[in-house]
Amino acid sequence: MAKSSNDKRIDYIEFSVGDIARSRDFYGKAFDWSFKDYGPGYCEFNDGRLTGGFALGGQGKAAGGPLVILYADKLDEIQRRVEEAGGKIVKPAYSFPGGRRFHFCDPDGYELAVWSER
Numbered sequence: 001m002a003k004s005s006n007d008k009r010i011d012y013i014e015f016s017v018g019d020i021a022r023s024r025d026f027y028g029k030a031f032d033w034s035f036k037d038y039g040p041g042y043c044e045f046n047d048g049r050l051t052g053g054f055a056l057g058g059q060g061k062a063a064g065g066p067l068v069i070l071y072a073d074k075l076d077e078i079q080r081r082v083e084e085a086g087g088k089i090v091k092p093a094y095s096f097p098g099g100r101r102f103h104f105c106d107p108d109g110y111e112l113a114v115w116s117e118r
Contacts, residue, residue: 010050012050012051012052012053013050013052013053013068014052014053014054014055015052015053015054015055015108015110016055016056016057016108017054017055017056017057017108018056018108019056019107019108020040020041020042020043020054020056022107022108023043023054023106023107023108024043024045024054025085026085026086026087026106026107027045027085027106029081029084029085030078030081030082030084030085030087031047031070031078031081033045033046033047033048034046040056041055041056041057042054042055042056047070067103067111067112067113068110068112068113069101069112069113069114069115070112070113070114070115071114071115071116072114072115072116073116074116075093075100075101075102075114075115075116076093078114079093079102079104079114082104082114086107087104087105087106087107088104088105089102089103089104090103090104090105090111091103091113095118098117098118099115099116099117099118100115100116100118101113101114101115101116102114
């Protein structure tokens with residue numbers, strides 16, 4: 001059997017959410033993601049490079065676990081869009097070797113970050 005090009009790579013990310021429509025609205029407005037519904041309890045998202053899903057299953061986890069980090073060419077513009085879509089900035093933009101980033105919480109309380117090169 002031939003080895004898959006996805007062997008040993010992260011293939012999918014799934015968020016347990018309290019309201020799929022709210023999650024679609026937030027990530028669509030903030031990041032222009034596209035969506036495919038699979039019934040009332042599941043929605044797949046596509047960010048243009050990676051797919052994942054929103055599973056109806058209660059509230060998200062605000063702390064702990066892996067930190068999902070997104071990339072943006074224009075960090076300030078994305079921060080504005082995150083805030084306008086209802087995200088809460090929990091760590092304002094700061095510099096680090098190689099770039100800048102900020103952290104935010106989505107409507108379910110998941111903390112994510114966005115970074116940009118200098």
